[in-house]
Amino acid sequence: MSAIPMADARATVTTFAVDKLAYTPSPPLVAVVLDFDGGGRLRCQLADAGPGSVAVGDRVEMTFRRMTTARGIHNYFWKGTSGVRGEAELIRMASRGIRDKVAIVGMSCTQFGEHWDRSVDDLLLDAAGQALASARVRQDDVDAFWLGTAGSGIAGLALSKPLKIGYKPVSRLENMCATGSDALRNACYAVASGAVDVAMAIGVEKLKDSGFSGLVVPTVSSDGTDSTYDLSAPAMFSLITPAYSAKYGVPADELKEVMTRIAWKNHRNGAHNSRAQFRKEVSRAAIAASPLVAGQLGVMACSGVSDGSAAAIIVPVEHAHRYCERPLYVKALTLVAGRGQGLIDPSYDFTSFPEVVASAEDAYRQAGITDPPAELAMAEVHDCFTPTELVLMEDLGFAERGKGWSEVLAGRSTLTATCR
Amino acid sequence: MGQLLAYGAYIPHYRLGRTAIAAALQAGGGHGWRAVASFDEDSTSMAVEAARQAGRRSDIRPLATYLATTSPAYLDKTNACVVNAALGLDSAAFAMDVAAAVRGGAGALIAAHDAPRPTLAVLSDLRGGLPGSADERDGGDAAAAFLFGAGPGIAEVIAVSSASEEFLDRWRLPGQPASRVWEDRFGESVYLPLAHAALTDALKQAGVGAQDVQHAVITGTNRRAVARFARETGFTEVTSDDALGIGNAGTAQVGLLLADALDRAGPDELVAVTLLADGATTLLLRTTPALIEQRDASPGATVRAQAAAGDDGLPYLPYLTWRGLLTREPPRRPEPDPPAAPPSYRNET
Numbered sequence: 001m002s003a004i005p006m007a008d009a010r011a012t013v014t015t016f017a018v019d020k021l022a023y024t025p026s027p028p029l030v031a032v033v034l035d036f037d038g039g040g041r042l043r044c045q046l047a048d049a050g051p052g053s054v055a056v057g058d059r060v061e062m063t064f065r066r067m068t069t070a071r072g073i074h075n076y077f078w079k080g081t082s083g084v085r086g087e088a089e090l091i092r093m094a095s096r097g098i099r100d101k102v103a104i105v106g107m108s109c110t111q112f113g114e115h116w117d118r119s120v121d122d123l124l125l126d127a128a129g130q131a132l133a134s135a136r137v138r139q140d141d142v143d144a145f146w147l148g149t150a151g152s153g154i155a156g157l158a159l160s161k162p163l164k165i166g167y168k169p170v171s172r173l174e175n176m177c178a179t180g181s182d183a184l185r186n187a188c189y190a191v192a193s194g195a196v197d198v199a200m201a202i203g204v205e206k207l208k209d210s211g212f213s214g215l216v217v218p219t220v221s222s223d224g225t226d227s228t229y230d231l232s233a234p235a236m237f238s239l240i241t242p243a244y245s246a247k248y249g250v251p252a253d254e255l256k257e258v259m260t261r262i263a264w265k266n267h268r269n270g271a272h273n274s275r276a277q278f279r280k281e282v283s284r285a286a287i288a289a290s291p292l293v294a295g296q297l298g299v300m301a302c303s304g305v306s307d308g309s310a311a312a313i314i315v316p317v318e319h320a321h322r323y324c325e326r327p328l329y330v331k332a333l334t335l336v337a338g339r340g341q342g343l344i345d346p347s348y349d350f351t352s353f354p355e356v357v358a359s360a361e362d363a364y365r366q367a368g369i370t371d372p373p374a375e376l377a378m379a380e381v382h383d384c385f386t387p388t389e390l391v392l393m394e395d396l397g398f399a400e401r402g403k404g405w406s407e408v409l410a411g412r413s414t415l416t417a418t419c420r
Numbered sequence: 421m422g423q424l425l426a427y428g429a430y431i432p433h434y435r436l437g438r439t440a441i442a443a444a445l446q447a448g449g450g451h452g453w454r455a456v457a458s459f460d461e462d463s464t465s466m467a468v469e470a471a472r473q474a475g476r477r478s479d480i481r482p483l484a485t486y487l488a489t490t491s492p493a494y495l496d497k498t499n500a501c502v503v504n505a506a507l508g509l510d511s512a513a514f515a516m517d518v519a520a521a522v523r524g525g526a527g528a529l530i531a532a533h534d535a536p537r538p539t540l541a542v543l544s545d546l547r548g549g550l551p552g553s554a555d556e557r558d559g560g561d562a563a564a565a566f567l568f569g570a571g572p573g574i575a576e577v578i579a580v581s582s583a584s585e586e587f588l589d590r591w592r593l594p595g596q597p598a599s600r601v602w603e604d605r606f607g608e609s610v611y612l613p614l615a616h617a618a619l620t621d622a623l624k625q626a627g628v629g630a631q632d633v634q635h636a637v638i639t640g641t642n643r644r645a646v647a648r649f650a651r652e653t654g655f656t657e658v659t660s661d662d663a664l665g666i667g668n669a670g671t672a673q674v675g676l677l678l679a680d681a682l683d684r685a686g687p688d689e690l691v692a693v694t695l696l697a698d699g700a701t702t703l704l705l706r707t708t709p710a711l712i713e714q715r716d717a718s719p720g721a722t723v724r725a726q727a728a729a730g731d732d733g734l735p736y737l738p739y740l741t742w743r744g745l746l747t748r749e750p751p752r753r754p755e756p757d758p759p760a761a762p763p764s765y766r767n768e769t
Contacts, residue, residue, distance in 0.1 A: 005508050007472065023753040025459045026738065048433040048458055048731070064468040064506050065460040066493070073758035074493055076465065076502055213752040223767045224759025232753070 006062065011036040011080065013058040015243040015350050016046070019235030019294045021214055028294075031231050032080050033239060034060055035346045043343040045230065047079040056246045058082075067224065075224035097366030098192035102330050105323035106135020106313035112277040114208045115307040120152050121162035123309035124204050128163055131200065131311035135323045139163065142313070143196035145170040148183030148203035151210075151218060159202065176217075177382055178335060179203060184312060185333040191314050202311035215305060233384065234302050238295030240387040243350035248402045256296050258405045259386035260288045263300050265413060266383060277306050301386040332366035334359045351402075356395040364397075372397040389413075422533055423573030424705065425480055426714065428473025429564045429679040429723045430466050431666055432457040435732040436739050438557050444736035445552050453732050454667030457546050457561035459742040463489040464499045466563035466672075467544035468506040474540065474565040475507060477718040482507075482540035482567060484514035488528035488671050490592075491546045492519045503542060505768050522641050523697040525671040526582075529566060529678075530703070533577050538569030545670035548743060549598040558643065560667025564675030574711035575682065575691070577703055579625035583614040584699035590641045597745070604644040611645035612652070615700040619653065622692070622702040630654040633704070634689040637677035639668065640696025655692065664727045678705075680723040687712050 011034035019029040030046040032054060046054055047063055060080040067075045108130030110123055118126075132139055147159040147170060156170030175182040180203040187201035210216055215233045245255050264284045270276035282300060290298035313323070320327035338355040342348040360372075369375050379396065383389040393404040393413065407413065434457075438450035457466060467487055485507075487500035500515035518524040518531075525543040532541035544563035549555025589607035592599045601607075623629060630636075636655035640646045643661075650658045659677055661668045669676055674695045681691045687709040694702045721729070740746035 007506075007508075008476070021751065021753065023751060023756055026742065027751070047460060064465050064472075065458075066462050066465050067460065068756045068758075070756045070758040074462075074464075075756075075759045076506070079460070211752065212754055216754055219757050221760035221763060222757075223764035224757070225767070230756070 006036060006040060006042075007064075007078065009036045009038065009040070009062070011042070011060050011062075013054060013056055013060060013080075014041075014346075015056060015239045015246075016054045017231060017235040017238045017295055018054075019232050019238075021232035021234060021293050022230060024230075029230065029235070030054060031235060031239075032060065033343065033350070034080050039346065041344045041346045041348075042080075044077075045079045047081045049081075056242050067230075077225045097332055098188060099331050099366055099368070100329055101192040101317055102188045102314050103317045103320040103327035104312045104330065105315050105320050105327050106131050106133075106137065107311070107328075108134055109275055109310040110308050111275050112306045112308040114277075115206070116208070118307070120149075120158070120204055120206050123206070123307065124159060124162050124202065127204070127309035127311040128159075128200065128202055131202070131313050135313035137198060137313055137323065140166065142168065142198050142200045144168060144187070144190055144199050146183040146187045146190075146199065146201045147172045148174070148179040148201070149205055150174050150176060150179050151216075152204055152206045175335070175337075177384065180310070181333075182335055184314075185335055187312070187314050188330050188333055191316055194316075197315060197319065199314045200311055201314065202309065204309040206307045207305040208307050214302075232294060234297050235294035237385040237388055238297050239350050240391060241296055244387070244390070244405075247349060247351050248405065250405050252296065255405065256288065258390060258408045259296065259301050260284050261408050261411075262383070262386040262389050262413070263287045266389075267300075277304055297385055297387070303384050331368075332363040334363040334366065336362070352391055353395055356392060360396050421577070422535065422538070422568035423571035424533075424566060424575040424577070425538070425569050425571075425573045426474045426478035426567045427565060427574075427679050427682055428470045428475070428477065428720065429562070429676055429726065430469035430473065431455050431562045431676075431723070431726040431730070432461055432466065433730045434458055434734045435666070435730050436734045436736065437732060440734070440736050441552070441557060448552055448557065450557055452662075452665055454557065455560045455562055455669070455727075455730070456734055456739055456742070461561070462493045463487075463491045463544040463546060463563070464493045464502050466546075466561065467499075467503050467542040467565070470544065470563035470565040471503055471507055471540060471542050473720045474567050476720060477714055478567055480538050480567065480569050481509060482513060482569075483537040484516070484532075484535060484539040485509070486516050486518050486528040486532055486539065486541050488518040488524040488541065488543045489545050490520060490522060490524075490671050492517060495519075500542075521698065522671050522673075523695065523699070523701070525674045526693075526695040526697070526701040526703070529675070530580055530701075532566060532568040533580075535568065538567065541566045541568070541675075543672040543675035545672045547668060547670040551740065551745060553598060554643075555599060558661075558668055560661075560669040560673070562666065562669035562672045562676050564672050564679045566675065566678075572710055573708065574714050575705045575707045578690075578706050579622040579704040580702070581618045581622040581625060582699060582701040583617040583621075585610060585614055587698075589698070597743075601642075604642055607642040608645040608648055611640070611642060611696050611700065612649060615645070615649045615694065615696055616652070618700040618702045619692070619694060622704050626690075626704050628690060628704075630692075631656060632690055633692045635659070635681040635685055636692040636694070637674070637681055638694045638696070639673045639677055640694075641670075641698075642696060643668075645696050649694070649696065664723065666727050676723060682707070682711060683715070683722040683724065685711065 014033045016032045022029045030049045032046045062078045063081040065079045160170045184201040187199040267282040287300040290300040336355045336359040381392045393399040399407040435453035442448045485500045518528045528541040532539040542565040546561040547559030590601045636658045691705045
C-alpha cells in the first residue's frame with residue numbers, strides 16, 4: 001500500500017447529509033460523500049456551505065481546516081469545498097444453521113419509554129423475572145446468560161450483580177443496533193451445541209440516562225479524523241435519500257411522502273402495542289411538518305430513544321414441551337459484519353445495505369424460505385429512520401429493487417396488507 | 421540569498437459588512453467589508469492554503485518554513501510543523517514560528533530571502549478587536565506565502581533597509597483579545613522620520629529614485645502614519661489596505677499587498693514594500709519575465725479576485741460566536757473527543 005497525496009484532486013458529490021443534531025460550532029453540519037476523479041472516495045464535511053448549497057453531482061475540491069478544538073487540542077484535517085451498486089460479495093462461509101434445534105419457551109419485555117425512575121438493575125430484574133415466570137423456570141436452573149447492552153453495562157457483572165447469579169457464565173455482548181439479536185443468537189447456538197440446557201438471552205438499555213439527544217457512539221482514542229463520529233445517526237442514514245432519489249428518479253417531495261407514510265404506518269402499529277413507547281396515531285400532516293433533524297428527515301421520521309429490557313429463555317427443542325404449550329421454534333439466525341467500506345468504495349451507491357442482503361439470503365437458506373413475501377406473515381425490522389425501512393423492504397426481498405417506494409405508496413406494508 | 425520563486429495568497433470566504441456591525445451595535449459607521457475566517461479556520465489552516473497556492477506554482481520543495489503570525493494556534497508547539505505536514509514535506513524540512521508581533525511578517529520575508537536553502541515564508545493572521553472597536557472594523561483575516569531560493573526566479577530583492585525604534589504605539593498582553601493603542605498622532609510623529617529614513621536608504625542601495633518604482637505598497641499597525649507616509653513618498657502608484665477592501669490582516673497584510681502587486685506587475689518592474697510596525701522596514705524587488713510566464717501558466721485566483729469573491733452576508737452575531745466573544749448554548753450532544761497523539765502520529769503522512 002502506498003500513500004498518494006489527494007489534496008489537489010477534484011471530486012464529485014455522490015450524496016450528502018445536512019445534520020442539525022450533530023455537535024458543531026456553526027450548525028448545521030453539512031457532510032458529503034466525495035468520489036474523486038481517478039478513483040477514491042471520502043466522506044467528509046463541506047466547508048463554507050449553507051444547507052441549500054449542495055446537490056448530488058456538485059464538483060468539489062479539498063481545503064485544510066481546523067475541525068475542532070477539544071480539551072485544548074486542535075484537530076486539523078481536510079474538508080470539501082463549492083456508481084454501479086456494489087454487490088455483497090458472498091464469501092462462502094460454513095453456515096449450517098440450527099434450524100429447529102432450539103426453541104424459545106419464555107419471554108418478557110418491559111414497557112419502552114423514558115423510565116426516569118427505574119435503573120438498569122430495576123429493568124433487568126423486571127425482564128429476567130418475567131421471562132423466568134413465563135417459562136416456569138427458576139433462575140438457578142439457567143445454565144448460562146448472554147447480556148446484550150451497547151452502553152448501559154460493562155462485563156457480565158452488569159447482570160450477575162443485580163440478579164445475584166450464583167457463579168454461572170455471563171457474557172456481555174455489544175454489536176451496535178444488532179446487540180439484542182446477537183445476544184439471542186449466541187444463547188441459541190450455545191444450547192444447539194449441547195453445551196448448555198437452559199440459556200437466557202437478555203438485553204437492556206437506558207439511553208435516556210445520558211442526557212444527550214439521540215444515540216451517542218462510545219469512542220476510542222484516535223487521530224480525530226474518523227468520519228464515524230462527527231455526524232449524528234439521523235444524518236448518516238439521511239445519506240440514503242438523495243442517492244435513492246437520484247438513482248430511481250423519485251422527486252424529493254415524493255420521497256418525503258414515502259418516508260411520511262412509513263412513519264405513519266409505524267405509529268399506527270404502535271398504537272396497538274401496549275408496550276410501545278409511542279401509542280398514539282399521528283396524522284401524515286403532523287409527521288410531514290415535524291421539525292427537520294437531518295436532510296429531509298423530521299423528528300417523526302426518526303425512532304425515539306428509549307429505556308427498556310427484554311429477555312428470552314431458550315432450551316433444546318426436545319425439552320420445549322416441559323416448559324410451555326406453544327414454543328417459538330428458531331429457524332434461522334444470521335449475523336453479517338461488513339467491512340465498513342461504503343464510505344471509501346466508489347462502487348457503493350447508498351441505496352442498499354449489502355450486509356442485510358447477505359444476512360437475509362443466509363437466513364432464508366437456513367430456514368428453507370424461497371419466496372419471502374409469500375411465506376412470511378410479518379417482519380419486524382430495524383426502522384431507526386424511515387429511509388432505513390424503505391431500503392430494508394428491498395434488501396429483504398419484500399419489494400423489487402427500486403420499487404420499494406411505490407410499494408409504500410400503494411399501502412403494501414401496512415398492518416392489514418397482504419404482500420402477495 | 422535567494423530570489424522569489426513563487427507566491428500564493430488566501431483570503432477566506434466570509435465578509436462582515438461594517439454597516440452590519442454598526443446596525444447591530446447601533447453605533448459606529450464605515451462602509452465596505454472585512455474578511456472573516458470561518459469557525460473552522462485559524463492562522464495555521466489559512467497558512468496551509470496560501471502555501472498550497474505557492475506550491476502549485478513551483479516545483480522547488482522548501483527545506484524550511486517560517487510561519488509569521490500574531491495569533492498562533494498553539495504556543496510552545498511549532499505551528500509551522502502542521503504546515504509542513506499538510507504540504508507533505510518530509511523531516512528534512514525545518515519549521516519555525518515567527519510569532520507575536522506584526523513586524524514578524526517583514527522579518528519572515530527577509531529571513532527567507534537571506535536563507536541559504538529554499539525557504540517558504542508564510543504570513544497568516546486573524547485581526548480583530550473588542551466589539552465596536554476600530555480594530556474590529558478595520559481588521560481582516562488572510563494569509564500569504566513566499567518561496568525563496570536559488571534563481572532564476574520571478575523577482576529579485578535588490579534592497580532591504582530598516583529603521584527600528586522602541587516606543588509604545590500598539591501593544592497587547594498575552595491572552596488578551598485586543599490590542600491597546602496610544603494616541604495615533606504620537607505614533608505618527610515617531611513613524612514618519614523612520615519611514616523616510618528606511619525608504620531613502622533602500623532607494624540609495626538600489627541606485628534608483630522613488631519615481632522609478634512602478635508599484636509601491638505601504639501598510640502597518642498605525643493607520644494614520646501609513647496614510648500620511650503614503651502621501652509623502654513621491655511614488656507614482658501607492659497601494660494600501662483600502663485598495664483590497666478586506667481589512668488589515670496584520671502580519672499577513674504586507675504579504676497580501678506584495679502578492680497583489682506581483683499579480684499586476686509587468687516584467688522588469690520595481691516593487692517597493694514598506695511595513696510600519698515598531699519601526700519601518702522597506703524591501704525593493706525587481707520582477708523578471710518569468711513572473712509573467714508563471715502567472716499565465718498557473719491556476720489559482722489573484723488577490724483581487726479572492727477579495728471580490730466570497731459571501732458578504734455574514735451577520736454580526738455569527739462573527740462574534742466564531743471569535744469566541746459570544747458563548748452560545750451548545751446542542752445536547754457530547755463534545756467531540758480531541759485527537760490522540762499516537763494515532764495522529766501514525767496516520768500523518
